[in-house]
Each structure stands twice: as C-alpha cells, then as structure tokens.
Amino acid sequence: MQYLPIHFDTRGATILVVGGEAAAEAKLRTLLKTEAKIRVIAKSISPEISRWAAQNKLQHIEREFEASDLQGVSLVYAATEEDAYNGEIADMAAARQIPANAADYKDACRFITPALVDRAPVLVSIGTEGTSPALARALKADLETRLPPSTGNFAFKTKTLREKVKAILPDLADRQRFWAKIFSEKNLTEQLRLTSLELEAQVQAELDGEDTEAGKVLLVGAGPGDPDMLTTAARRALHAADVIVYDRLVSDGVMELGRREAEYIYVGKTPGEPSIGQQAINDILLQKASEGLLVVRLKSGDPLIFGRADEEIDALQAQGIPIQIIPGITSAAAAAAAIDASLTTRGTNKAISFLTGHDAKGFAEQDWASLARPGGRAAVYMGVGAARFIQGRLMLHGAEADRPVTVVENASRLNQIITYTTLKNLPEDIAAAGIKGPAILLIGYAERRAKTETRVAI
Ligand code: SAH
Numbered sequence: 001m002q003y004l005p006i007h008f009d010t011r012g013a014t015i016l017v018v019g020g021e022a023a024a025e026a027k028l029r030t031l032l033k034t035e036a037k038i039r040v041i042a043k044s045i046s047p048e049i050s051r052w053a054a055q056n057k058l059q060h061i062e063r064e065f066e067a068s069d070l071q072g073v074s075l076v077y078a079a080t081e082e083d084a085y086n087g088e089i090a091d092m093a094a095a096r097q098i099p100a101n102a103a104d105y106k107d108a109c110r111f112i113t114p115a116l117v118d119r120a121p122v123l124v125s126i127g128t129e130g131t132s133p134a135l136a137r138a139l140k141a142d143l144e145t146r147l148p149p150s151t152g153n154f155a156f157k158t159k160t161l162r163e164k165v166k167a168i169l170p171d172l173a174d175r176q177r178f179w180a181k182i183f184s185e186k187n188l189t190e191q192l193r194l195t196s197l198e199l200e201a202q203v204q205a206e207l208d209g210e211d212t213e214a215g216k217v218l219l220v221g222a223g224p225g226d227p228d229m230l231t232t233a234a235r236r237a238l239h240a241a242d243v244i245v246y247d248r249l250v251s252d253g254v255m256e257l258g259r260r261e262a263e264y265i266y267v268g269k270t271p272g273e274p275s276i277g278q279q280a281i282n283d284i285l286l287q288k289a290s291e292g293l294l295v296v297r298l299k300s301g302d303p304l305i306f307g308r309a310d311e312e313i314d315a316l317q318a319q320g321i322p323i324q325i326i327p328g329i330t331s332a333a334a335a336a337a338a339i340d341a342s343l344t345t346r347g348t349n350k351a352i353s354f355l356t357g358h359d360a361k362g363f364a365e366q367d368w369a370s371l372a373r374p375g376g377r378a379a380v381y382m383g384v385g386a387a388r389f390i391q392g393r394l395m396l397h398g399a400e401a402d403r404p405v406t407v408v409e410n411a412s413r414l415n416q417i418i419t420y421t422t423l424k425n426l427p428e429d430i431a432a433a434g435i436k437g438p439a440i441l442l443i444g445y446a447e448r449r450a451k452t453e454t455r456v457a458i
Helices: 024-032 046-056 084-097 131-145 150-167 172-182 185-192 198-205 232-240 278-290 309-318 333-340 368-370 387-394 426-432 449-457
Strands: 014-018 037-042 058-059 075-078 100-102 115-119 124-125 217-220 243-246 263-266 294-299 323-326 355-356 378-381 402-411 417-422 439-443
Touching: 014 024, 024 037, 024 046, 024 075, 024 084, 037 075, 037 150, 046 058, 084 100, 084 172, 115 150, 131 232, 131 243, 150 172, 150 185, 150 198, 150 278, 172 198, 185 232, 217 232, 217 278, 232 294, 232 323, 243 278, 278 294, 278 309, 309 323, 309 355, 333 378, 333 402, 333 439, 387 439, 402 426, 417 426
Parallel strands: 014 037, 014 075, 037 058, 075 100, 217 294, 217 323, 243 263, 243 294, 355 378
Antiparallel strands: 115 124, 378 439, 402 417, 402 439
C-alpha cells in the first residue's frame, strides 16, 4: 500500500487551490463540501467558480501564484491547466512540509484524492493507486446505486441509538452481535432505506426480543422493457428481493437483474386465455409477506397504470402488510420517446388521455365525443384487438378519417416496431405490420417531418 487513506479534519483548515479552469473546478466540487476555508488563486476563473465566489463559498485572489501564498495553508491543490507548473507548485509546497496534489501529474502528488461515494457522514473512498481510474469509476457507479441517499441519515440515527443499546447491553461482544443482526447482510440496502422511526422500532423490537423479521411488499414498475429504463430504486429492490412476483410483460432483460437466490413466481395473464386470478395473486403476496419475506411485485411500465394495483394494495393493507410503491416509466411515455414526440404540445393539446382498449366487460367505452374533437390526443393501452372498435367509435363521433395514429409495438425493446397510419387505415395497417402487441396506439400523433427528411437524406 503506497498510499495511506486517511480522513482529514477540515475544520479551521485553509485549502489552497491554484488555477481557475476545468481542473480546479473538478477539485473544488468536492472541496466545497468540506468545512475548510477555500482560497483560489488564478488570473481568471470559470463561470462556475465565479458563481461560487459570488456566493462566498470560496475566496478568489485574482493574480498569478506566488511562493508566499503557501503560508498558513493546510493543503494545496495545484490545479492549473499546465501539468509541469502544477508539479513545480507541488514541489514548493512539499519543501515547506505542506501536502500537495498536482492535477494530472501523479508523480508530483504527495496525496491523491480518491473517487468518492458521498453519503455524509458515510463516505466511501475508492482508490486504485492510479492503476485503473476506469475501475475506480465503475466501482463508484456500482456503489452509488447500492447506497441509497438515506444512508447518511441512517448513520446519524444509529449514533443516537447506540447509547440506548449500550445501556441495555453493556458487553461489547453482545453489542457487536446485536448490530450485526440489525445490519443483516442480505437486506443491507433495504435496511439503509428505513426511516428513523422504522429503525428505532426495529432496534426496540430487537432489544425486546421480538421477532423483527417483518415482511414487506414493494410494488415495482419494471418499465417498458429496456433494463436501462428501470429506476435505480427498482434495481435496488430487485437486488434485495426474497420473492419476485412478476407479470407477462416484464422483459427478460429486467428479470436478469433479480437476485439469483430469490424465489420467482410468474403470475402473468395472457389475454383470451385462462390464467391466474387476481385473488390468487393477492393471496401469494399476502402469504409470502407474512412469512417475513421481502416481496417484489413487478409490473410492466408503471405499476399504477392499468395494473390493478389498487386491488393488491387494498388486500395487503387490510392485513397490515407494509407496502411501498416504486414508480416506473409507463409504456405510453416510452412509445412517445420512440417517435420523438412530445405527449403534450403547446397550442395543440392541453391534455392527453391514457385509455384502455379493454375492460372487464370487453371493449372499453370512453368519452368518445370529447376524444373525437379536433386535436384530441390519446394513448391507448391494450388497444390492438380493439383497433376497429376504437376507429368506429371515434369516426361515429366525427373524428377526421385522416387523423394521424402511430402504433408502437414493444416500445424500448430490440423488437420495437413503429407504424404510422391514420384513423381510416388503422386496423388494416396494424394487421399489415403484423402487430399483435404489446403496443400503444398514439392517437393524434404523426411522424415528425424532420425525422422523415433525415431518413430520406440517408
Ligand atoms: N402498467 C403498464 C400497462 C399494463 S397494461 C404500463 O404502465 O405501461 C398492458 C399494456 O401495456 C399492453 O397491452 C400494451 O398496450 C402496453 N405495453 C406494455 N409494455 C409495452 C411496450 N413495451 N410497448 C408498447 N406497449 C406496451
């Protein structure tokens, strides 16, 4: 170990940064979070650094660096845009026993700054001694997703609870066992997301010798299919799950992210085929959560749009099972993104309806008169089989035959298909394109002309 990682107390310290452009700015982003007084010496500074100076977050001295500037400072960052000059400044600092860092000049550095995952007061610093900055960045990105923003609060809360636990468990080994149990490895990420009150309740229950293995159901949006369109919270939930209860439209790519050891339960409903009933799904969720397991109920898109979420929420809440909802990108949003269309357009539509083509009784009736008005726009879910019905109803209520309709099948997935058509040709064009679903019908949305031209130009 060539470099010793230490956490430097910045209270009362003055940190000198020489330079005012990109390299200095990068260092300052971290330094400004400390409690040190920050002094920047540079003839000119970037707009971002000027803003910080104007906010009194740092002191800017507008001139070239001089040796006397090293007087009374605790640390030096030589961060001009000239590597050799940075090296010289670092050497001058070293001669005065002041630790210095020279930007982009590792050999001249007396210390280097690690990649940082900042959940203050919890700090994870990652250093590779310069061997692989890319690996450090990858590790940082990985930890960033796994440590929720609440980690810092969690640490503060633990601090207040430590006294309480110490009073009841005076023996150190007992206390270590106690805290190890609280931080049980499997669900560490979930644990870190607990609110202060939940943590306090858990610690109290554990002290009282109660069974603290309470189950929970997370209702998670799996997005339209592309795993990159999952929220970070959804990824975390998938990593932590004991049980994953999933629907037909949840993509394989998303399923890949589930914890390997989790139990997987498929509860997909295929249109027109006998499949598992809603009651049976509710029962599975209740059963697994009452066993103290962390259940992830994974639904395509957003769980609260055409996902029968309220039936599951009601059933769970009636039994006192805690639930938490993690929203997802709904397929209408992904379909609009696939065709570069804004769902709302100033002056064109002040509202957009999310409709279902089917409901429990068959084809779904809607407020057709309002949808048929000029400029009416809607995103239709489960609309492929109902296309002729929707066309008929809209035209009956006076919608123009040439109103544009865009159909996006498998939005965001590798097998995505886009068909631009009109109300008049909707059912025929859906059939001609071989679209069977899952698809969204975007009524009132045309192909962007600019996009067509680009395509022609290619
Ligand atoms: N909760 C989901 C909708 C579930 S209803 C959401 O927010 O997206 C099922 C319907 O969603 C399908 O019939 C289809 O209309 C739509 N759908 C789901 N995934 C889709 C995708 N990748 N592309 C297009 N439509 C999709």
